[in-house]
Amino acid sequence: MPLDAAALKASGADTVHTLLCRREAGAFQRAAKSGEELLVACTQESALFLELNEQTEGAPSVQQRPIRFVNIRETGGWSKDAARSMPKLAALIAAAQLPEAEPVSTVSYQSAGRCVVIGPAGAAQAAADLLADKLDVTLLLTQGGQGGGALAQAHEQAVSAGRVTALTGWLGQFELSWESSNPIDLDLCTRCNACVDACPEGAIDFSYQIDLSRCTSHRDCVKVCDAAGAIDFARAPQSFSERFDLVLDLSPVPLLGQHQPPQGYFHAGRDSDKLMQAVLKLRDLVGEFEKPKFFNYKSKLCAHSRNKQVGCNACVEVCSADAIRSDIKGAGGIIVEPYLCVGCGACTTVCPSGALSYATPGLAQQGLTMRTLLSSYKAAGGRDAVLLLHSQGAGKTMIEALGRAARTSRTVQGLAAHVLPLAVHHTASLGLDAWLGAIAYGASGVTVLMTDEEAPEYHAALTEQIAIGNALLAGLGLGAERLRLLQAEDVTALDGGLKSPVAPALKQAAAFAMQADKRSNLELALDHLMAQAPTVPELITLPAAGSPFGTVVVDTTKCTLCLSCVGACPSAALADNPDAPQLRFIEKNCVQCGLCESTCPEQAIKLAPRLWLADGGKARKSARVLNEQAPFRCIRCSKPFGTLKAIENMLGKLAGHPAFQGAAAERLKMCSDCRVIDLHSSTSEVRITDL
Known part of the structure; x- marks a missing residue:
């Protein structure tokens, strides 16, 4: 990489090395002994540096003094534009030195290792053999008749057969329901195979389920199973329900169809590679586990429902994990299940009121990171930065692959000098307020990278939000395409998608700090954008879908x-x-x-x-x-108690009702006090007349 030592030192780098790996391990150990916070501009050898720190006598442990790592190689140094990337590298180093985000509350899972394997007999048995030494495995055979493979002769696992009717829950708390109509009771079956030999139609195989389409009711199998009594064709279908900690689903079609399935559920189908990946993960899922509680919810701000009426339903519709449901029949608002939430943050992006906010990290921390990146880039001489938001998973992997491709390919450019990558837990977790805030902080544009890991719902939601943001910026005369959604399935698509024209950044960058409240951030960003706009129109028409204004x-x-x-x-x-x-x-x-x-x-x-x-x-x-409207005055005391239109409307609707005729109709024109007085006066007159 072509490195400018002076520029990097100005950004906070103490020493610039030519090969920061094993050859210069001694330099790292000397720095580790100082006890100061360490930032290492190498992520490939992070494991090596952590090990060196532990082996260095006199160096604090990572618990006493954390060691941070930042990648400046694939993100800038390995690019056709590397010679002009010093401002970007300085910005990445500056942002990496920011304090860690405040810890948030967590969600705990407990798993005792009770795992159910669902699928055809042969595949389920093979998977059980791979898990049995670590987990308490139960088999649920779902493929009736022949062709499902064979069960092991030894009774090493509990086995049932049937059709799954329901599967709900998460790691440590799955509830599985199924209905069994197999004439062979697999608990009673001794697997002596006498029924297999006795069946003249060959309707029974070694999964010990009967293909009823081939059975012609000879019942020879019943006779040879007399001692065990495992076969009963008269047995009514039975329903079962049981709890499990883990689920391995080998069904052709997943039993849980969410794009983001619950923790502890794995679908492999007939894919051997997926099966091995699932088995390796399942074997480690025994014990207690924690994950962050990714969201904060303020029910008072929620616009989902009031008075049994549904309004905004954006979060319920966008959640790909089915973690959000309406509570209109209860207290109102929504219920977010933290055990199902996977932290995509799409709900917080589409929430117009800020009732849902992202917590890991929050908007204030994300705003500080963006402002540090952009201000450091500008201070180091950079111009017109594009902020590239990408996920810490597939997005990060693709960007690193792009950097490596730029080293070997003549056509791949890599990340340009003006493109500042920012990894977030999930690309859907930042929305309109953060994007407009970045433009206000000095970004010439914001590009959101989406890969095949994102759900279709997220793509649709971000497309709507970007359309709103671009309409706002265009209406203010600040450019129409500063916000972009880049869908890239491979390195070539990513490289080509980043070569779009760059608009000039605003002349003056904002100095405000982002707040925890979404609406406040939108107002702060809008105020700054209006101050920088060449003209401020009286009205900007916005797209109907998802508009918060x-x-x-x-x-x-x-x-x-x-x-x-x-x-x-x-x-x-x-x-x-x-x-x-x-x-x-x-x-x-x-x-x-x-x-x-x-x-x-x-x-x-x-x-x-x-x-x-x-x-x-x-x-x-x-x-x-x-x-x-003009008030309607009581015909008895002249006190205003409603509007003229409301009373006229009521009188028109009740005009033909027999209970509101004559004096009763006149009472509708009275205030509540006079209505009572008139009613009692009329009753007293009737009583005196009767006497």
Whole structure:
């Protein structure tokens, strides 16, 4: 790699080596003895350096003083653009020196090793043989009749046969239900094979299940099994349910169809490579395990449901792990199952209100990392940086492969000098607020790399969010394609996708720090973008799908000012006026959840996605009147108690009802107090007349 020692030292590198591997191990050991925090610009030999640290006398352990590693080789040094990559390398080194994120709460799993293997007899038995020395294995044979292979003659595992009716749960807590109609009871069967010999149709094989389509009811098998009594054709189908810690599914079609299946569930089908990978992982899943609780949820901000009405359903629809479900029949809002959550963060990206936020790391930490990357890059002389967000899994692997390909291929460029890679737990965990924040911090663009590891739901959700962000930037005159979604299945597609034109970065970078609250970050970013925009229009129309900004349009000919929408609004965007019959609206607070629209009994409300920037954006932050009507006054005491339209509407609907005729109809025009007084006065007069 062509390294500029002076530039790298300015970014915080103490020493620049020509070959930071085994040859210069002594230099690392001397640095380790200093007791200072260590950052090593080599990830390939991280295991070596950690081992050297432990073997160095006088060096603190990694528990006392952590050692961090950063890759500057495949991400910049191995590129056709390497000679101009010093600002990028300086930025990567600066970001790698940031403090670790604050620890978050965790979710614990406990597994005693009870594993069920589901599938045809032969394949299930073979898998059980690979697991039996580590796990307590049960077999559930799912392929009836012949062709499923053979069970072992020895009764080494519990065996059942049947059709799976339900499978739910996660590592340590799976609930499996099945129905068995096999005439042979596999618990009673001694596997003497007498039934196999006796069957004239050959309807019984060594999986000890009967192919009923071939059986002609000779019942010779029943006679030879008389002593064991394992065969009974009159036995009714039986239902079973049992708990397991682990599941190995060898069915052709997965029993659990989520893109992100639960921890502890593995589907291998008939793929021998997948089977071996699953077996190796299953053998280690005994004991107690922890994972981060990836999300924070604030039910008060949730726009999913209010008053048994459904509004925003974005998180439920995008979750590829089925970890989120509606709680409309309970307390309202949603329920997020932390044991099923895999930490993709897509729910936090599509959540318009910020009720769901990503916790590992949070937005404040991610914002600090982005700002450090971009400011260090600029300070080292870099221009017009593109922030490349990629996952720590397949995305990182592909970027490293791109760097290696650039060393050997004449056509592959590698990561250009202006492309700053930033690894995140999952690409769907950062959304519109983070992307616009990056543009405000000085990025000329943000590219989100997606590979085949992401669910289709994530691709659709990020596409919608990027369309909204680009519409905002284009409306402000800051360029139409600064935000990009790059779908790459291989190195060639990644290399080609990164060669798009680069727009100039904003003249002045923002200095604000990102907050934990999504809406606050959006407002901070928008304020800075507006300040940098050549012109600020009065209105920017936004795409309808997924917009977190907009207004509500009220049909005043239908609205009766019943104010049901005010009670349903989770963000205080809609409000009444205690001094007059009015419906007020603060556009800045609206999250476009649709609860007002679904709640309105008159169907008088529609959503209109937009960003209203009249008066420099001040107008959207102030309350304005959407509808107001003259009050209806009590015909007895003249006190206002409703609106004219509401009372007229009520009178029209009850005009033909026999219970509201004559005096009863007149009482509808009275306030609650006068209604009671009038009712009692009429009753007293009737009683005096009767006397």
